[in-house]
Structure formats: C-alpha cells, structure tokens
Amino acid sequence: MIIIPKRDYDASQLENLIGWLKGRGLEVHISKGENMTVIGLIGDTSKVDIDLIRSLDVVEDVKRIQEPFKNANRKFHPQDTVVHIGGVKIGGGNFQFIAGPCSVESESQIIGIAKAVKAAGAKLLRGGAFKPRTSPYAFQGLRGEGIRLLLEAKRETGLPIVTEIMDISQLPLFEEVDVLQVGARNMQNFELLKELGKTKKPILLKRGMSSTLQELVMSAEYIMAGGNENVILCERGIRTFETSTRNTLDLCAIPVLKSMTHLPVVIDPSHATGYAKYVKPMSLAAAAAGADGLIVEVHNDPQHALCDGQQSITPEAFASLAENVEKILPFAAK
Amino acid sequence: MIIIPKRDYDASQLENLIGWLKGRGLEVHISKGENMTVIGLIGDTSKVDIDLIRSLDVVEDVKRIQEPFKNANRKFHPQDTVVHIGGVKIGGGNFQFIAGPCSVESESQIIGIAKAVKAAGAKLLRGGAFKPRTSPYAFQGLRGEGIRLLLEAKRETGLPIVTEIMDISQLPLFEEVDVLQVGARNMQNFELLKELGKTKKPILLKRGMSSTLQELVMSAEYIMAGGNENVILCERGIRTFETSTRNTLDLCAIPVLKSMTHLPVVIDPSHATGYAKYVKPMSLAAAAAGADGLIVEVHNDPQHALCDGQQSITPEAFASLAENVEKILPFAAK
C-alpha cells in the first residue's frame, strides 16, 4: 500500500499515522523528496481499511498494491482448486455440466428432467426450491417440499444436487444438499456468507448483478475466512444499459477470475441472456474462454415452466449443446 | 396488459392461453385485424407473471399497462402516507432530519453525537450496529452491544433510533428499535422483507445499488403485502461508470417515486456521494426536489471514525446544513 500525504501535511499528524500503522505490524518506508513524500507499507495490508486511511486529513491519496484478499488469492495458492462433490470434480481441468429446471415443480418433472440431463452428460442436477422473485405475487418455489423432491431425484439418478439457499434459517433443510447456491441478490448477504463459511459444503457463489469481480472474490473470501475452501464462482450476467438480453454476460470474467484466484469458475448462460436461443452460442463461448463448467436451465416443457420458461432449453437442445461443447473443450483457453 | 400473439399463431394454443387467463379472473378482449391480433386483459394483472406469458410459443410480445404493484400504488391511494415514529411524523409535508454516525463506536461517542444532532434539528438518530462490509477483515460493527448503546442514547435524548438489520435471526434484538433499516445489499433479500412485513415497525428501505425504482417499489410491496404499511423509501446512489463520487445520486427518484407511490422518500447524501464536501449541496438539492427527509452521517471526529469517515460531516457542518435546508423547504417542489 502506498500513502501519499498532502503537500503541506502536519508533521505530528503524520507521526501519529505512522505509529498506528506500525502498531498493526506493518513495515513502513518513508521517502521524502523535495516536493513529495511517499509512504510505502509492506506486510499484510489486506486487513487495513483503505477508506479509513483516505479519510484522514493528512492524506492526499492511497493506493493498494496488494489485493485485499488472501485465501482466494492465486498468488498465495498458484495451483487450481478442485472442488469435490460426491465423486464429481470441478476445476483444475475438470469441466462439468450442471443442468435442470429453474424451479422444481413436481416429482415427475424433476425426475424426468434429471434422467434426461444425466443421459446428455450432466454430472450435477440443479433446481430451485426457494425462489427469489421480484414480485411478492410471483411463484416463490415449493421450498422445503422442493428440496425433498430434489433429493428424490438424486436417489433415482445418483446426480448430486445444487440448489439455492436464501436465508440462514433455511440451513437445516439443506443438510443432504450437495452444493449450496448463493444467488446474485445474496452475494453480499454477509451474515449468510459467514454462516456458510462454518460448513464444509461446496458453495456455488453467483456474482451480484452489479458487483465487480473483486467484490465477488471478497465475498468468496468471507466464506473461505470461515474455513470453507470449497467455493465455486459463477458469472451470470451483469446489469447494463443494454436491453436486448436480460443481462450482459461478462465472459472476460473467466480469465480475469482465473488470474485473481485459484477457484473454479462456471458460467450461467440461461440467466445471463434470458433467451433460450442465446444459450448455446454463449455456452460454446464460455467453454472456449476456459470456463470450468456450465449451469444451464433445462425444462422438459419450457412453454409451461412455472418460472423463467423463456430462457430454458429442452433436454434435446441440451444434449446437442453438450455435444458441441465437448468438441470445443480440447481447444479452449488454458 | 396487452398480449400480441405471433402472426401465424396456432389457434388452439391461443384458446388455451385465453382460457387460462379467464381462469385467473381476468376479462379478456380480443381484437382481430386483418394482419394483427391484439389481446387486452382487464382486471388485477399485478399477479400475472409477465415473463411466463412472454415465454409461450404463441406469444410475440406482452406489455404491461398497469403497474405490477398495488399496496404501494398511488393510483389506489392518492394521498401521501405519513409514517409515525414515536411522536415524529415523516411524509405528507413533514420533512425530517435523520442523523448520526456510520457506526456506533462507544457510549460517549453515540450519546455525544445524539445530543449534537438533536440540538441541530435532527428528530431521529441513526447509527450502525450491524455493518455490511465488503471485506471480512473490515470492522463489522458492535452488533448487539451497538443496539444497546443506541437505546442508551435514545433514553438520554428522547430521539427515536434508526438502525440496520442484516438478517432475520437478528430480529429479537430489534424489539425496542424504532425504525428498522434494510440496507441496499438486502433490498432484494425477500425472506427478510417478508418477515418485516409481519411486524408493524416502520421500515426504512434503501434502494439497491443497481435496482430500478420499480424494483424498489416491488420490495416495498413485499413488506406491505405482509400487512406492514409503514415503509419509508430511501435513495442512496446507484452504481454507474462515474468514479468521481462513490455512487451516482439519482435525485429524480424523488418525483418519480412520488408519482408511483404514496410512500415518504428520504435521501442519503453521505453514502451517495462518499465525500463530506458534497453532502451539503446534495442535501439542498434533495430538499428542493421535494424529498421528505435526509439521512446524514455525522461524526464528532470524522478523522477517526471506524468506518466511512471520509463521508461524515461534523456536528457543526450538520447544523449549518440543516439551517440552509430549512430555508429552501418553503420553495421546494411539491
């Protein structure tokens, strides 16, 4: 961290600041030029509050050189993390398809789709039980019953399940769930993140729709700081001014996140684009860019899905998508 | 709601759709032209899922004419809502200052600031006990102890208190709190909103940093649908590409929200701008634009505030701000 004091700083205030910084275990290097003084800090500055420093009267500007995250940082953990889910590996060269309906609707629906996506190559089943909906009048999911049906589908097919948790109080219901998904709207629900850090469950952490990639990594850091290293990052589109797609899929998030962190990165082309017809091209692009997996909405009857039918593809379309992705993977960016 | 079927729609599919709509209690008007068919729906369409309709094969496009919210809608409730907090009224011509530190730090700090802001004209005391912070290593607030200190300050000064709740599990600690604040990051924490809808407590609902005004109103609708009508809306800046301020304060939110809803609208110039020097001009602007109140960060020692010192103003600056705002209020937009 570099601190630049104001030109006409008060010497005793600067002394106070330096003393405070040393007290936090940092090595402090001061360089006084004729016209400019620069203070360099060496040590673990991830725990220094940059906004607090910037607010001081004596400070003109501050700049972080090191990233403010540690557990998730590739610099301190150069090799890729591989997350193990039952027998399924994701990350470190292991690409996986996660597929299933937006919402669990009935036993026959979820089991039917689970069998279909398994046949097409999916290794994990997704399905919403608790559904975050903008309107209080929209379908809110089958909730506990939805989880029961997902576990039924898991017993039938052997596919581990991925489903969203919306509140700490729901945690007991997720005991047999394999991967807990944190939705975009909860990416900065810090109380929930802390609680998930205490479990050892794999967490699929979705990027908030207006969160920077660094903020996404900081939220992963919340979970990891609690002791849970099993975090999978997920880009699902960000909010921009463009209206021809539901969100704007930021595929450059893949190489950026991979240079910042060692965690697996998966892409959700369904929520990102909002239209079934764009799911395949964006899936192929994600694979080519080096993603570790895809999470795709598949519905046996998209026309009558209780939510997000517009962006769901059929099992047949998913099988074709998976086949094409497999052909691209050998040539994908590393 | 207007539905436009595809040009070459399948007649039986359209029949199915019309039957389904009628089954939901809607009046259906069909207009067939030579080249175009238009279906108009009359009735309470706030409970129809527009995305579901749009996803149907037979549908080319859908357009909402009515807003998807009801309890918060000014059309059905033309007069302004006045929220009562202890003896303090906000809305319907009652303008109030809510002031206090970003974080509660100690008994002497919070009581000192409470007295100072009261003297300067504030009618409500704000202060953070549970603090949402991007980094797990930043100060997370005094939590339960912070609430205890706020209540102490309330006893000393008589000022009702406003403080943020971050999770349902914290609710028992908020029993004596006067106004529960929902932060920007939790604006779409729907489980929390539903729970708050069951209380009768006034709720200060902050706009998410990338939420549209309609989404803000839909989140208010979550609370109101549960039976709690005491919602105060708060604009606190949105995320844009501009970097010279922390966020971009959207002051047009004031007249827009007032035309959409009957709820009071307050402005937070401190978080919106991120810099103490911009708090006063934006406060004056907010007052002129017709806001019902301001929520301002005031700290007796901004240089040493444990969080957000950069954007806090001193009690003296707040007193001057309040004085200026009072002069503008008589000429403010209605």
Place this chain on the structure above:
Amino acid sequence: MIIIPKRDYDASQLENLIGWLKGRGLEVHISKGENMTVIGLIGDTSKVDIDLIRSLDVVEDVKRIQEPFKNANRKFHPQDTVVHIGGVKIGGGNFQFIAGPCSVESESQIIGIAKAVKAAGAKLLRGGAFKPRTSPYAFQGLRGEGIRLLLEAKRETGLPIVTEIMDISQLPLFEEVDVLQVGARNMQNFELLKELGKTKKPILLKRGMSSTLQELVMSAEYIMAGGNENVILCERGIRTFETSTRNTLDLCAIPVLKSMTHLPVVIDPSHATGYAKYVKPMSLAAAAAGADGLIVEVHNDPQHALCDGQQSITPEAFASLAENVEKILPFAAK
C-alpha cells in the same frame, strides 16, 4: 405499433390522431373494450416517431412491434450479407482476421507488422492514422502520413487496409483505403454516417461504448439508407461499472446482431479487454459464439508502442491465437 389511449381520452383528439396516422399511409385498427381501447397500426411504422406519439395528451402508452430499421433487418433480407474487400470476403461463413498496430508509427514498423500478420493468417491490415485520444496532449496519430504508410504496406503485402476516419473533411485522404472504420466515439456522428452512405466503400462500424445494439443497427441503417450496403458491425466492449477490464466485452452481441440483421459481425478483443493476456481467451470465445472475424492489435514491440501497448500482442502470440481460432471455427455456433 400499438397505441393505448388514456382511459378518459378526448374523442376528438383521438380522431385527429387517427386521421394523422392514416395520412401517413398506415392501416389503423381500433379495438374498443369496455374498459380499454387499443389502436393497432399496420404498415411501415419504421418512419413513425414513437416519442412524438408518446408525447400526445391523448396517449397513455405506445409500443413498437416492428423494429425501426429496414435495410439492415434480417426479416426483409434473410440471407447473410457477404462484404467483399478486394478479393477478401467477410460474412456468410467467411471468417477473417484483421490485424495490425493501434497506431502507424513508421514505415519499417507497419511493413514489418503487415508481413508478420499476413504470415500468421491475417487477410486485412489494420492501423490507426487518425487517433481519437481522450487527452489533447496524447499522441494524435501520423494522420495523412499514416495513411500513406499504410498504403505502402498494402503495396508490399497485398493486404487490403482498414483505418479510422474521424471527420468528413478527411474523406479525400481515404480514397485508396479499402475499409473505412468508424470508431466507437463516432458511432452517432450522423453527419459522417450520411456522408459514408454516399460512398460504396466497406464500412467497419464500431459500437459506441454505451450504445445499445439497436442503436448500433440504427447507425448502420443511416449508412445503408444512403445506398451503401457494405457495413460490417463491430463489438468492442461497452462501458460498465467493472474496472478489471477496460470495457466489458458483450459477446452475446454476436447472436443478437445476427438475429436482428444480415450484416457481418466482428469482435475487437483488444480494445474490449485492454490487456494483452485476455485477448486470446476472448478471441476463442468470439469465434465459438459465431463471429465473422476478429480485429486484433498486433505490435512487434508492444513495450514501446506509441499507444495502447498494454493491449497489443506480439506477432508470435497472434500466430498462436489464429491457429487456435481455426481449430474452434468448425464447431462454432451457426
């Protein structure tokens, strides 16, 4: 186009509106329900000013069903447009690499790079002569001399050249230039677009950094309305809140533009990401998503490039990129 009059509309005002619409050659269908009236317009509504209609007292809302563009519209021109540049084809299954330096700096530089990118598979040479720079103090390009050097490189290698025009007054200098590039900042320089519509030169039209895809197509429509059908669309990243890349590359623009229009779509991964290390993964992704070409910044000495060295790749890196892209193309989205 659908017009919804206000509930309590003035009958004579509505008559006036209907008369005016009929006068513009549109067929008008009126459907009066008990509670709602809907007016449907059939015909060429691309020339109706939707904002004007919306501003009328009698109108509650208006909705376009048809797109406001015609020449660029795939509905009226289902097959892909192939743009011919010298002997080089782009679009309709013809994928091309356009490569070269950000700025032309010297004869030896541009000829050296031209030879290198040709050897690596590029079929078109890019290079900036007129450079739009945020600062008046930054290098503004060699201007006329830069074009002379590009033409020199063309003579040496046979590669057609692509370079940016910034103002109508520069047009005479572009007589021998093969493809005229319109930069992001000029996408809505309508006077320039009209002038380019009068030439028959292929135009590479870059998306403005905060332009919607429909606005990009409307700008293409300006050129096409003048009689020039040789327009190539280029996505080069949009401005968002994300700061880890220079812009956010919107790869879903590829399938969206291809469904809206019949024009070729190329991707500029260099300006989009701003970092050399992200150019390859985004190039592979663009190819997989179905792009018709890539425009890539290549510099023999990125460390000493006079502009944008940070995002330029070496000829060797470009050769490796091109080789990988070729492997992905057979499996790309159609």
Place this chain on the structure above:
Amino acid sequence: MIIIPKRDYDASQLENLIGWLKGRGLEVHISKGENMTVIGLIGDTSKVDIDLIRSLDVVEDVKRIQEPFKNANRKFHPQDTVVHIGGVKIGGGNFQFIAGPCSVESESQIIGIAKAVKAAGAKLLRGGAFKPRTSPYAFQGLRGEGIRLLLEAKRETGLPIVTEIMDISQLPLFEEVDVLQVGARNMQNFELLKELGKTKKPILLKRGMSSTLQELVMSAEYIMAGGNENVILCERGIRTFETSTRNTLDLCAIPVLKSMTHLPVVIDPSHATGYAKYVKPMSLAAAAAGADGLIVEVHNDPQHALCDGQQSITPEAFASLAENVEKILPFAAK
C-alpha cells in the same frame, strides 16, 4: 505521478525508463525499500501517457496524483470563469436561464417562443437547427434555414442564441451564432473540438451520455488548449440501467465539476429526465446544488412539437419554474 516497478524488475529496463522520464523534463525521485521501490515524478505530468507507462514490462502499477488537465484546472485558476455572451454573463455568481424549443420549426414558432421565454426571464434563446437523431427516418432539423430563423428571433428579441453544431463543415453557417453547442454524442468528436478551439466563440459542451466527469473536462481541455477559454459545461443526464427516466441526471456533477474546474456549469433537466413533469423539480434541485444556469426546452405547443414534445414545457410552466428557481438561488450551495 507514482510508478511502482515490479518486485523483480530488470535494472537496466528501469534505468531506461528513468532516463526517458528525465528526458521529458520531469524530476524523478526513487525510493528503494527492502521489499518495494517507488518512483515519484515531479513536474508537468499532464503530458505523460499513463497507459504507455503502465504497459511497460518493468512496471507493476502507476498512479496519477495530479490531474491530466491544466487549462481547465481550478488549482491553476482558482477564481470562477465568467463567460460573456453579448451583454449576458454566466458563471461566477451569474445564474442564467437558456430556453427555447428542441427544434426550430417555423418563423412564427421560434419568434413566439423567444418572446415568451424572454418575458419569463430567459436571457438566452436555444433552438435546434441541426438535430442528431437515432433514426435516419426521424426529423433532422431545418439545418441552415433553422439558423436563419434563430437569427431572425434574435433580431426581434435581442436574445443571444445557442444552437448545436454537428460537424466542422457547418462552421461557416454559425458565424453569427452566439454560443455553439456541442451535443452529448459529439463530446469526443476531437476534430470538431480542436476546430472550436481556434474560434473565440463561447462553447456549450454537453457531457456524453456515458462519459465520466474527467472525460468531460478533458474535452473542454481540447478546446482550451486551442486558445478558446469560453467553455460552459453542461450535465444532461447519463445512461444507466434505470428506465423510468430517459437518462439519470447526475446533479453531483455540479459540485464535482466546480471543484475540478473554474468553468461555469449548467444543467439540462429536459433531456436528462425526458418528461415535462420532472423538469421543474430537477430545475429547483440544480439551482440549490449551485448550478450556474439551466437550459430548458420550452414549446408553445408541446403536443405538436416535431421532436421531444414529451419533455418540453409550456411558456407558462417555464415562467412558474423560473420564479421558483429565483427564490431558491439565495440559499443555493456556493
């Protein structure tokens, strides 16, 4: 400017860099710590290309301490600039109303509106002759004839006129125009800016719809670097995700620009909001925040305006707005 070399930098590369910097007249301070080296540059760094420095192999990071603009910088010109237009002053405590129609439509229209806005307190007449429109099929303005009519209105009323120039080639037509407006879409039309820098005409420079405030100031710097100091900055709304207004009016631009520069700042509430009903509240807010003027669309018959009728207000509404603004001005932010 602060340069931080990579930890394991190559010493001879660093020597080269330092030599190059000294060659540009900069004083170079090097501070070597055990673990970190910091290079501080003193002097006029506004002409150093920060991206070029950042792209060097030897450089880890660079940070500007000084702003990259000089002529527009308040640090070097502490007192407010007052722009003189005929006998009208703007800036430095002189607040002015600029009013008139979006487009000039006819002699009687422009003269009628000119008289009405003059009576209501406007000191400058605005009106569009050359109109930038998204669609090639929308009304493009009366062009040269429009300017002739504006000059007619000036003769009738004595009001100096403000109108938009879209291309260098139009300059001869603007000889008698008092203030040349550069529209949002041309804010980074650098060739036009350079040309305007050669005139002495007052320029009203509108912020691009996705331009940062620093970029706006850099565009002013283009004009000022050419020798023309008469620049008025104008905030007219930026593009965000919010859809309830046409753009998002960034009123904090007023104090931010005033701390960065010494130039007058005016606000355009009509384009910013897009709706007549929001023009008054935003005008009051702009005045309270310390703006130096307002540019407002006024039309005698908004229902039949050829463009942007939706956002125009009547002369009566303008008179009421102006009266209210005058009452707020004495209490506005300084």
